[in-house]
Amino acid sequence: MAPRNEPLLRPPPGPRLFSRLSHVSKKSFRSHSSSFEADDEASSTGMMSPTSSDNESLNGDAAPPPPPPRYAGEDTRPTSSKELSGWYAYAFAAEVYVICGIGSFIPILLESLARENGVLLSDRTTPCGSSSDKFSGGDGQCVVYVLGMEINTASFAMYTFSISVLLQALLVVSVSCAADHGNYRKKLLLAFGWIGSICVMLYIFVSKDLYLFGALLAIISNTSFGASFVLLNSFLPLLVRHHPTVQHSGPARILQYAGATDTESQPDTDVDGMDDSTAALLSNGALDEGYPRISRTRIREEVTSLELELSTQISAKGIGIGYMAGLFLQCVAIFILIRMHNSTWSQRVVLFVIGAWWAIFTVPAAMWLRPRPGPPLPSARRSGAWAWVSDIIYAWKSLFRTIQVARRLVDIVLFLGGWFLLSDAIATTSSTAILFAKTQLHMEPWALGMINVISTTAGVVGAFTWAAISRRFGLRPHQTILACIALFELIPLYGLLGYLPFVRKWGFLGLQQRWEMYPLAAIYGFVLGGLSGYCRSLYGELIPPGSEAAFYALYAITDKGSSVFGPAIVGAIIDASGEIRPAFWFLAALVGFPAPLIWFVNVDRGKREGEKLAEIIEGFKAGNGSPSGQSDDESQQAILARYDQDDG
Template sequence: RALTGPSRNAALLPQSAMVPRAEPRPIQPPRALSSNSAKPSFRSYSSSFEADDERSSSASHNSNMGPEAASAFRDRPSQYAGEDTRLTSRKELQGWYAYGFAAEVFVICGMGSFIPITLEQLARENGHLVSDPTKPCPSSSSHTPGGLPGAPKDTGQCVIDVEGLQINSASFAMYTFSLSVLFQAILVVSISCAADHGNYRKRLLLFFAFAGAISTMLFLAIVPKVYLLGALLAMISNTCFGASFVLLNSFLPLLVRHHPKAQYSPQHTPDLPSIMIGDEPSEESLDDEGPRTRVDSTAALLPPDPDTTQPKPAAKNLPSVELQLSTQISSSGIGIGYSAGLFLQCVCIVIVFALKDIMLSLRIVLFIIGAWWFIFTFPAAMWLRPRPGPPLPSGDPNDPKATRTWLAYFTYSWSSLWRTVKLARRLRDITLFLAAWFLISDAIATVSGTAVLYAKTQLDMKPAALGLINVIATTAGVIGAFTWAAISRMLGLRPHQTILACICIFEIIPLYGLLGYLPFVKNWGVIGLQQPWEMYPLGFVYGFVLGGLSSYCRSLYGELIPPGSEAAFYALYAITDKGSSIFGPAIVGAIVDRTGEIRPAFWFLAVLVGLPAPLLWFVNVDRGKEEGAKLAEVIEGFNVHESAEGSSGEDQALLASDEEAAG
C-alpha cells in the first residue's frame, strides 16, 4: 500500500535517526519497507499483546519506560493531546468481539423473533375482529389465514384501536419498529460528535448497552393491559441497541489502524487472510533462538524471496492490508455474534415449548435475552480501550468548559453532520456505497419482515416454527460470516465483488416467491412458497447472504471513511441503514392494504434487492481511500478555522476554495 503520513516519514528517515537495536544484528538483505520500518518492531509487537489496563493512558505508560521502549511502544507520533497510540492488543480485540457476543442476541432473538411476536400477541389480546367489532380476536393459531383459497378476505384479521385509529395487530410491531428507527436516527446523530471527540466513545457504548439490556429485561413485567408500555420498551431497547452498535463500529477502523499487522507489514500481503489476527510469536520462543535468529515481527509476513523491494505484478490488484484486516475482524465479529444468537435462540425455543402459557413464556424469553446482553457487556467494559478522540473545537479557545458541555456536543454533532453530508458529496465512492447500502439495508429489513408476516398469515406457521426459521437463518449466518472470506479468496473476488455475489444470491428469495404466480406451479401446490416447509431453505439462503453482507459492507465502508471521523461517518452509515428501514415496510404495507395479499409485494422486493448492484459495481476502494484522506484534511481545516474565528460566510468561502482546489 502507498506510504502516507507518519509511515512515509519513517521510511525516509536517515539511518542515524533510527532507534538503535538493543543488541547487534547481522545486516539484512534489502526488502520492502514496512509502514514503520524505522522502529524496533519486536518489542512493540510483544508489548502490545500484554495484559491491558484501559484506564492507563499512553502518556502515563510511556513515562515509565526507557527511550527505546517508549519509541517502540507508539506506532506513530501522537497527533493530539491524550491520543492512545498503543498497538491493538489481543484483549482489546476480545473486548470488541465480546460486545458483539453480548448484544447480537438482541437483534437475532429479540427484534428478529420474539419482540414482534410478543407485540402482536399483546395487541391481539386487546383487539377485535375487523368484520365484527364486538368479537375479540381469536388466538393466532385458531383461525384460517386470510389469502388462502376459499377463505373470506377479512377472516381472522385482528385490529386494535389506538387513539381512534384501527391498526392491524400484525402491523403494530412494524409501526413500533419504525418509530424506534426514527428515534434511533436522531440519537445517533446527536452522539456522533461525543464519540469522535473527547473520551466519551466507550462511556456512551456502555451506557446504551446497559440501558437497552434493562429495557429488554423489563418485558417480564408487561401484561396485555399495558401493551403500549411494551411498545415503549421495545422502542427504547432497539434505539439503545442501534446507538451502541454505531459506537462499536466506530472502534473498527481504529483497531485496524493500530493493529500490529497493519503497522508492521510489507506493502502487499497476499496470504494475510490465512493468518489468524491474534497470532504472534511468544517472547519465550524468540528468546530461545538467540540473537542471530531474532528478526522483525514482520518477517513472517514477507514473501520468501529475499529481494522484495519490488512488488509482484499480481499483487497490484490485491486489497490493502488494512482492508483485509478489517474484513477479517468484521467477519469474525459477525460470526461470534451469530453463534451467541444461535445458542440463545435454541434455549428460547425450548422455553416456549416447555411452558403452556404463551404470553408468560415470551416474557421470560425476553428477560433472558436482556440478561444475556447485560452480563456479557462486562467483558467488553473491562477489555475495550476508550481510544479517545481529539478535543472538541471551541469557538472561544479561552473557555475550556465550552468544549465539555453536552449542549456544545449536541450542537456540534448536528452542524458536523450537515457539513459532513456536504463534504461527502465530493467522495464519489462513499456516495455510491451509501446509496447502495440504503437499498441493501432496506431490502434486508423488508424481506425479513415480509417473510415472517407471510409465514404467519398466509402459511399459518406457529411461533415455534417461526423461531426455527430464525435458528436456520442464524446458523447460515454463522456459516456465511466465516466462509465468505474463503469463497472470496478462492474466486479471487475483491470486497465489492463479494457483496455483488451476495446480492445475486439474495435475489433468489423474492424470485422464488414470484414463482407462485405461474399457473403450472400453482397447480402443483408446492414451490413458490405454497407450503410452510419452503420457508426453511429460504431462511438458510437469507442467513447465508446476510452473514456476508454484514461483514463485507461494514469493513468496506470503514476503508472509505476519512481518518479521524469514524463515529460521524458511521453515524451516517447507521442513519442510512436504519433510516431506509422505514420505507420498505411502509411500501409493503401499502401494497398489502391495496391488494389484500402479501405475495404481490415480492415484485417490489425483487426490484429492491437488485437495485444496489449497478451502484456497487462502480465503487473503487483505492480511489475512495485517497479521496477520504483529502477530505480528512479539509475537515481538519474547518475545525481549525472554526476554532480561530469561524463565521458562516467564511466557512462557505473555505469550502468553495477547497472544492476549487480539489477540482
C-alpha cells in the same frame, strides 16, 4: 512533502506519524488516566508496560515506544489482549438482541399482543383471539385501534420498527460527537447497553392490556442497541491504531543490505539531529555485525492497508462471536418455548432471558474496555446541559460536512445509493418473512425460532463460502455483491409464485406450506453472509485514505436511516390489502433496484478519485493552505473549506 519513491541510499526523512497533526508543535502530554479505568495494566506514566504478547514484533525486534499523544489526555497505550476481549465481550452480549430479540421474538410477541386486543375486520366487534386460530367465516383479518387509528395487527410491529429505526438514526448521529470527542465514549456505551437490556427484561411484565408499553419497550431497546453499537464501532479504529502490530510496523519497515558499500550504507550526518518523534525509525538492533539496516518509511497506502486488514480481522471475529452467542441463545429459547407450550408467557420469559444475557455479559466489557478519550472539541464547550446541546449541533454539522465531501466522489454516491436500498431490503425482508410465517402460515413460535437458527447458521457458512466462490470464478467485490443480489431476488419472487393459479392448485410452492420457509431462510442467511462482508470491503476501497472514520460513520447512518421506509411501506400495504403476500411485490423491487447502482460502481476510478482528494487535503494541510500550488482551484478550495472547518 517528501517523494514517495526516494532512493534507498540514505535514511529518508522522519515519517508523519499523524497526518492531521501539525509538524510545528512537538509538545507532549501526559496520557489519560481515569477513575473509570478498569484495566490493571496502567502505569504511573499512563503508558502500559510492554508485554511479550502485545509488543512482539514481526521480525523479533523489540517494538518501538508508542507515539506521543496528539492532544491532552490521549491514551496511547498499546492495545492489550484484555482490551480486545472487552470489545468482543460486548458483541457477545448485545448481538443476541438482534438475532433473537428484534429479529425473532419481539415482532412475534407484538403481533400476538396486538391480536389479543384486536377485533375482526369483518364485523369490528368479534375478538380476534390467537393468530394461530383459523376462522370459518371471513378472511380472519384483525385490526387494533392505536391512538384512534385502525391498524392491521400484522402491521403493528412493522410501524413500531419504523419508529424505532427513525429514532435510532437520529440518536446515532447525535451521539457520534460524544463517540469521537471527550471522555464519554465508554460511559455512553455502557449506559445504552444497560438501558436496552433492562427494557428487554421488562417484557416479563407486559401483559395483554400493556401492549402499547411493549411497543414502547421495543422502540427504546432498539434505539439503545443502535446507539451502543455505534459507540462500540468507534472503539475499533482506536484498537487498530494502537495495536502493537500497527505501532511496530507503521513507522518503518527494516531492510537489510548485507552487501552495501561504505558509501551506500553510511547515513548522512543530519540523521543524528533528527527529532525525538522520529527516533523510532531504527530498531534496537539497527547496527548488527557492522552492517547497518536502513529504514524505509511506510507510505500512507501501506499503513492504511495494514490497518484495514487488522480492522477486518477484529471486526470479523467480533461478528463471529456475536453470531455464535445468538445461535446458542436461540436454541435455548426454542427449548423454553417447547417446554412452556408456546404461550405468550413463554415468549416473555424468552425475552427476559435475552435481556439478562445482554446485561450480564456487558459487565466484562465494563471491566476490560478502556475509555480511550477522544480529542476535545475545537470550539469551547459550554458547561452543564448546554454542553450536550453544542455536542449534538456539532455532530450534525460534521455529518453534513462529510456528505458535502462524499457527493463529489461519484462511486461513493453510487454505492451509498445502492446500499441505502439494499440495507432496507435486508431488514424489511426479515421482519416481513417472520410475520408472514406467523399470520399466514400459522407457524408456532418454536418453529419461527428455527427459521432464525437456520438463517444464522447459513450466514456463518456464507461468510466463508462467498470468499471461495469469488476466488473460484475470479469475481471482483462488486460482481460478488451483484451475485448475492441475484440470489436474494429469488426470495420475494418465490413468494409471488403463490399468485399463479396452477401453483395454488398444487398446494405447495409459493410459500403455501410451512416447510418452505426453511430453505428460504437458508438462502437469506447465505446471501446476508456475503453482503455484510463484501459491501463493507468494497466501500473501504472507495474511501479517501485518512478519512475512514468519517466515511464509515456515513455508511452506518445510511444503513440505519434506510430501514425507516421499508417496514412503514410494508405496513401500509398490509393495511390496504389485509394480507402480507402483496408486500412481496414491493420487496422484489426493493431488492432489484440496488443492482444497477452497484453495477456502475468503478472501483479503480473510485480509488483514484479518493486518493486524489486525500492528496489535495494532505497537500493543503502540509502547505498550510496551498494544495500543491493549486491555490487557484476553486473546486479544491471548496472541498477543503468544508473538510477543515472542524479543525478550527
